[in-house]
Amino acid sequence: MTSTDTGHTYRLNVNGSDRVVDGSWLGESLLYVLRERLGLPGTKNACEQGECGACSVLIDGVLVCSCLELAAAAVGTDIVTVEGIGNAGPTDGNGLTDVQRAFVTEGAVQCGFCTPGLIVAVHDLLDDNPEPSRSETHEALAGHLCRCTGYGRIEAAVEHVIEIRRD
Amino acid sequence: MTVSMPSSVDETLRLLSDDPAATILAGGTDAMVEINYEHRRPASVVSLRRVNELATWSIDGGTVRLGATVPYVEIMNSELAAASPGLAQASRTVGSSQIRNTGTVGGNLATGSPAGDTIPVLAALDAIVEIASVRGIREVAVVDLIVGVKRTVLEPDELIVAIRFPVASGPQEFLKIGPRNAMVISVASCALVINQAERSVACALGSVSPAPLRCGDAEEFAAANIDWTSDGIRITDPRTLETFGSMVADAASPIDDHRSTAAYRKHGIAVMARRALTRATTS
Structure with missing residues (x-):
């Protein structure tokens, strides 16, 4: 990899929406892409080694640490973050599950x-x-x-x- | 940088043949940490996410064939748990739910850490690793796969496709020491596999040697001192348990490091080995 090895484009399905990831380096974790490229900062970054759980999301319904997922290899999966956790079920007047x-x-x-x-x-x-x-x-x-x-x-x-x- | 997502083993092997330097990504629980911390800057990654045939398992006659990317959670919560209770116990001690949902036995072996939780169990089971490349398939015993700290006999273009081991024929135990009950890189671990049909005992240790370690003398001692009956196995002389623990500890070659001391590891191994044999012979 070189520092100029960016600019890659691919698509991810996040919280039911088709999202374009632009200008990325393909080694970026899903955590990084969610926060820094897709404007979804609900998923938190702390340890980047799967120790803390702050970056947990669902991929195809399975609980995972998004820091341990290569974003470019999550193409074609259904990703649900905390921002979308209420989409599937009932929420109250404040939008809380x-x-x-x-x-x-x-x-x-x-x-x-x-x-x-x-x-x-x-x-x-x-x-x-x-x-x-x-x-x-x-x-x-x-x-x-x-x-x-x-x-x-x-x-x-x-x-x-x-x-x-x-x- | 490139990311490839093959959908079959054959396609994966061709990719690895064309580009042996590629990083193979299974569950990602080891590889992604290295990438996040810039310890590894791969020019190419081959993701196994879509290679469904690697994520399957079967039980045929007396043999389990475990696909390399079957996640730990599947081993704990399927028929595999009854067929290989020691491996299920070890799987349950791995990381957290998130890690067990994605981490794989193939990845555990390919990483080859002395602290790999499934490795002692697979060593005690005399497990065979199926390794594929475009040149064909070869089979290597787990104890011969890992030759040092995170060093394996895998060639750069080779892929672990499956692990084979016998269906349990008797009690199996896995014990592990660490600072807490989850998210622990083991300080020391001990696997015990008793084969009632063959009247044999196998014991292997983790985190106390650079490569998988079997305890031949202690195994023979235990087998000779077990009361093998058709309705179960017993130890009649309680001193046998203590002696077994000491003999297993004698086989270990631990070191002092940031996780523990050699002396504590040796002590812990003796306690775990005694406990494992106690559980196996009183249940």
Whole structure:
């Protein structure tokens, strides 16, 4: 690669929209492309090595770290970011999903940096397993680092959604 | 830079033959970290995302054939978990949900890290790796594939296509030490595979040697001291468990590094080996 090896163009399907990625270097991660080329900064960049979960998105319905996905090799997949997580289901008057609302009401958001990744991951968890045990929740969310909450409020938000969806 | 997305193994092999320097991208959990941190600046990438035949597995007679890009989550949550409980346990200790959704056993082997979680289990299973290139297919035992720290016998134009190993015939255990229960690069790990049909014991270690390590003396000792019965296996003399742990630890050749000390690793191996044999013979 040279520093002039940019200017590549390809298309990605993000949150149901066909998006053109322009002027890119093909080694860019999906995380970088979402934030810097497609104007979707909800997905957060922290570790760039899959340790922190802040960049979690869904690719073809599978929870992944977008920092570990080569954007140019995600052509043809369906990508859902936190900005599009409410597209598939009901939202309240503020456009929040039940998971997002529960994070607010349970105080699971402090600095907010880990929140987008956790929102995507909690949707993924509860859509697949509506009644996870505490252990299952811990295991499912173990790939997310939160330095503010101590995780208790996040766990409370998950429990809250489980109850809401049960009713 | 170019990114190729072949849709078959044959097409992949032709691409690699034309451009052996290409970076092969499977789950991306290792390769993308190197690219993000500019430790690797590939001129070309061959993505295996669309090579569906690599992401399939089968159980035929007594043999599991695991496609190279089957993700860890599939091993944990399919019939593979019963056919290879040790590999399922090891898969469950890998990274996080996100990593297990994308990471692959083929990638674990090709990276060849001493800390690769599936490698001790595959070494204990005497797993065979199917390696393809335009020149044909060759088969290499896992213990011969990895020859040093992140060094394999793979030629630049070769692709791991599948891993074969026997369906479980007895208890299998995988234990791993790390600072927490997730997102851990192992400090030390231990795999135990007991074959009741053949009355044999296999034990392999991770993170305590540059390449996969089997513990021949300890394996023979355990096999000779197990009470093999038709309805299960038992250890009648509890001292056997302690001795087995010590013998396994003797086989390890750990080093001091930023993750742990050699002394702690040796101690941990003895504890894990004893525990593995205890679990395997009391369940």
